[in-house]
Amino acid sequence: MSGLSVEAWAKVNLYLHVTGRRDDGYHLLDSLVAFAGIGDTITVSPSSALSLTVDGPTAARLDVDDDNIVLRAARALAQAAGRPPQAHLHLTKRLPVAAGIGGGSADAAATLRALSRLWGVRLAPAALHALALSLGADVPVCLRGRPTRMSGIGETLADAPSLPPAWVVLVNPLIGLSTPAVFKARQGCFSDPMPLESRPADAAALARMLAARDNDLSAAAISLVPEIAVILTALNRDGCLLARMSGSGATCFGLFPDPAAAAAAAAAIAADYPAWWIKSASLISST
Numbered sequence: 181m182s183g184l185s186v187e188a189w190a191k192v193n194l195y196l197h198v199t200g201r202r203d204d205g206y207h208l209l210d211s212l213v214a215f216a217g218i219g220d221t222i223t224v225s226p227s228s229a230l231s232l233t234v235d236g237p238t239a240a241r242l243d244v245d246d247d248n249i250v251l252r253a254a255r256a257l258a259q260a261a262g263r264p265p266q267a268h269l270h271l272t273k274r275l276p277v278a279a280g281i282g283g284g285s286a287d288a289a290a291t292l293r294a295l296s297r298l299w300g301v302r303l304a305p306a307a308l309h310a311l312a313l314s315l316g317a318d319v320p321v322c323l324r325g326r327p328t329r330m331s332g333i334g335e336t337l338a339d340a341p342s343l344p345p346a347w348v349v350l351v352n353p354l355i356g357l358s359t360p361a362v363f364k365a366r367q368g369c370f371s372d373p374m375p376l377e378s379r380p381a382d383a384a385a386l387a388r389m390l391a392a393r394d395n396d397l398s399a400a401a402i403s404l405v406p407e408i409a410v411i412l413t414a415l416n417r418d419g420c421l422l423a424r425m426s427g428s429g430a431t432c433f434g435l436f437p438d439p440a441a442a443a444a445a446a447a448a449i450a451a452d453y454p455a456w457w458i459k460s461a462s463l464i465s466s467t
C-alpha cells in the first residue's frame with residue numbers, strides 16, 4: 181500500500197506490579213515494558229477527509245467505528261496542531277484485540293508518529309506525551325517503543341537497561357479480556373516498587389531477574405479466562421526460560437534464548453492448540 185507506514189509493535193509487560201490505587205480508580209503500576217518484533221502497521225496518506233480502512237488476520241475482531249483509537253488519535257493530533265484532520269489511515273491488524281499487548285495503544289502511538297510526519301507537525305515532547313496519555317495509559321510507553329521502566333498509571337517513563345538478545349513466543353486464546361474488568365477483579369495487597377538491576381548479560385540472566393517479580397494481574401485474569409493457566413503450562417516447556425502473562429492478559433509470553441528454540445516451541449504449541457494465536461518474535465533490545 182502506498183503512503184507512509186509506521187509499525188505498531190506488540191507491547192510486552194515483562195513484569196507488572198500494582199503498587200497502589202489513585203482516588204479516581206486508576207492503578208499505580210511498576211512495569212518493565214519491552215516490545216516484540218511483531219505488530220500492526222499504520223499507513224497514512226493525504227486525503228481531503230479523515231477515514232480509516234482495516235485489513236489483516238485479526239481485523240474481523242475489531243470494531244471500525246468513529247471511536248476506534250486510531251481515529252481518536254488522528255483527531256486529537258489535528259486539534260493540538262490547529263489543523264483539519266485530513267488523512268486516510270489504513271490499519272493492517274495482526275495482533276489480537278483486547279489482549280494485554282497494547283494493540284490499540286501501539287496503533288494510536290504509530291498514528292501519532294505517522295501523521296506528525298505526513299502533516300509536518302512537531303509538537304513539543306511534553307505536549308505529545310500529554311496527548312498520548314489522554315488517549316490511554318499505555319499510549320506514552322508505546323510512543324517510545326523501546327525497553328522502558330513504566331510507573332504512575334503509565335505516564336512516568338524511564339529508560340530501562342537495554343535488553344540482551346532474547347526471543348518470545350506470544351500466545352493468546354483469541355478470547356478478548358477487558359482491562360477494566362481485570363483491574364476490578366484483582367484482589368490482595370499492593371506490591372512495593374523494586375529497584376532494577378543493571379543490564380542482564382543474557383536471556384537467562386534476564387529470566388532470573390524477572391523471576392523475582394510477577395504479574396500482579398495474573399490471578400484476576402485467570403479467574404475470568406481460565407485458559408490463561410493452560411497457556412502458561414503449554415509455554416513452560418524445554419528451552420523456555422520464563423512464562424508469564426503480559427498486561428491484563430490474556431496474552432502470555434515465553435522467554436527463549438535463541439530464535440530456533442522459540443520457533444520450535446511455537447510450532448509444538450500450535451500442534452497441540454491449533455485454535456490459539458501463536459507467534460514467535462525477537463524482543464527489541466533498544467533503539
Ligand SMILES: C[C@@](CO)(OP(=O)(O)O)[C@H](O)COP(=O)(O)OP(=O)(O)OC[C@H]1O[C@@H](n2ccc(N)nc2=O)[C@H](O)[C@@H]1O
Binds near residue numbers: 206
Ligand atoms: C494494564 C496495562 C499494562 O501495560 O496494559 P493492557 O493490559 O491494557 O495491555 C495498561 O496499564 C492499560 O493501559 P490502557 O489499556 O491504555 O488503559 P486505559 O485505556 O487508559 O484504561 C482502561 C481502564 O483500565 C483501568 N486502568 C488502566 C491503567 C491503569 N494504570 N490503571 C487502571 O486501573 C481503568 O479501569 C481504566 O478505565
Ligand SMILES: Nc1ncnc2c1ncn2[C@@H]1O[C@H](COP(=O)(O)OP(=O)(O)O)[C@@H](O)[C@H]1O
Binds near residue numbers: 249278427
Ligand atoms: N485500533 C485498535 N486496535 C485494538 N483495539 C482497539 C482499537 N481501537 C479501539 N480498540 C478497543 O480497545 C480495547 C482494548 O484493546 P487492545 O488495545 O487491543 O487491548 P489491551 O488494552 O488489552 O492491550 C478493545 O475493546 C478494542 O475494541
